[in-house]
Structures are given as C-alpha cells and as structure tokens.
Amino acid sequence: MAVLKKDFKFKKISNFLSKEELELGLHYLLLKHKTNTTEFDFVQNNCGDSAFYNDPFTQTILIKKLKKMNEETGLDLIPTYAFSRIYSYNSELTPHKDRPSCEVSVTTMWGSCGTEWPIYMDGTECHMKPGDAVIYLGCELEHYRKNFTGDYHVQTFLHYVDKNGPYTNHAYDNKPYIFNPLV
Numbered sequence: 001m002a003v004l005k006k007d008f009k010f011k012k013i014s015n016f017l018s019k020e021e022l023e024l025g026l027h028y029l030l031l032k033h034k035t036n037t038t039e040f041d042f043v044q045n046n047c048g049d050s051a052f053y054n055d056p057f058t059q060t061i062l063i064k065k066l067k068k069m070n071e072e073t074g075l076d077l078i079p080t081y082a083f084s085r086i087y088s089y090n091s092e093l094t095p096h097k098d099r100p101s102c103e104v105s106v107t108t109m110w111g112s113c114g115t116e117w118p119i120y121m122d123g124t125e126c127h128m129k130p131g132d133a134v135i136y137l138g139c140e141l142e143h144y145r146k147n148f149t150g151d152y153h154v155q156t157f158l159h160y161v162d163k164n165g166p167y168t169n170h171a172y173d174n175k176p177y178i179f180n181p182l183v
Contacts (some may be wrong), residue, residue, distance in 0.1 A: 009137055010121040016108055016133035026110040028057055029154050033086040035122040050086040058082035062158045069160055073104055073133055077160035086152040093145040101170040102138030102159040114150020119143060
C-alpha cells in the first residue's frame with residue numbers, strides 16, 4: 001500500500017497540464033482517435049472508445065510530469081505507463097481498483113464535447129476542467145464514471161509506483177523502454 005506523505009488518498013490539481021501541453025495534446029489525441037482503425041477498448045465498453053497504451057506522446061508527458069508527481073505525493077516515484085482513452089457516447093467506467101502498476105496514478109483531462117463528466121473517487125464526485133488532474137492511489141481507491149452523454153471525452157492516465165514501495169518490480173510496466181530517465 002502506498003502511503004502518501006501528504007494527508008490525502010486523492011486530490012485534484014488545477015492546471016496540471018500547461019496551456020501549451022493541453023492544446024497540443026488535445027489536437028493530437030483527437031486526430032489519433034479520428035484516424036484510429038485498430039486500437040479500441042472492447043473490455044470496458046463496446047462504444048467505439050479509442051484506447052492508446054504507451055503512445056510516445058503520452059509517454060513523454062508521463063516522464064515530464066514525474067517531478068511534479070514527486071512533489072505532489074511526497075514520494076520518489078518510478079513511471080510505469082501511460083494510457084489514453086477517448087470516450088464516446090454512452091461510455092462508462094465501471095467501479096474498479098487498478099493493478100499494481102497503477103500504485104500512484106493521475107487522471108488528466110484534455111477536453112470534452114457535450115457535457116461535464118465527473119470521476120468518482122471512493123464515491124466522491126470530482127469535477128475536472130481541461131488541464132486539470134486528479135492524483136489517486138489506483139490500487140486502493142475504487143474509482144468510476146457514470147454513463148457519458150456527450151460526444152467525446154479525452155482522458156490520459158499516468159501511472160507510477162513508489163520507488164520504496166511494494167510494487168517497484170512493476171517499474172516501466174515490465175516493458176523495455178526506448179529511453180529510461182533513471183539511467
């Protein structure tokens with residue numbers, strides 16, 4: 001169990017993504033979604049949601065936000081992986097806890113069309129604007145979203161493990177990386 005050195009199990013961070021990151025990332029992910037022919041998530045939904053595991057752009061954000069994540073959590077974190085999803089009409093995120101590679105996670109909101117769509121952390125409704133993020137203990141906190149009634153909602157999840165915690169063997173999600181910021 002990750003014990004954050006600050007007194008929270010989750011917390012919202014306004015403007016986690018800079019204006020430049022937000023503009024570039026939203027356009028990039030929407031374009032990737034519009035041209036997607038193979039990367040769909042049929043496990044959680046059958047709504048045509050694009051799902052991108054360790055895309056190079058979001059891997060870059062994962063590494064770039066490491067220092068901020070260390071500051072916000074008070075931990076020495078190691079990146080595991082980034083995962084982006086473009087949710088479509090009628091999507092939902094069923095209540096769940098994450099696998100060990102998601103010991104300390106952050107969900108970042110790039111943009112949405114149609115309606116506000118809060119994420120629930122242990123039953124607490126968290127509203128996000130583009131650029132905002134919620135840091136949470138993915139393996140411990142049940143999190144979910146209700147049915148989405150808008151056109152699209154773009155979210156990226158950045159996952160880390162505590163360098164001094166029980167899941168360090170999940171660093172980099174047990175995958176070889178092109179670059180390793182710790183070497």
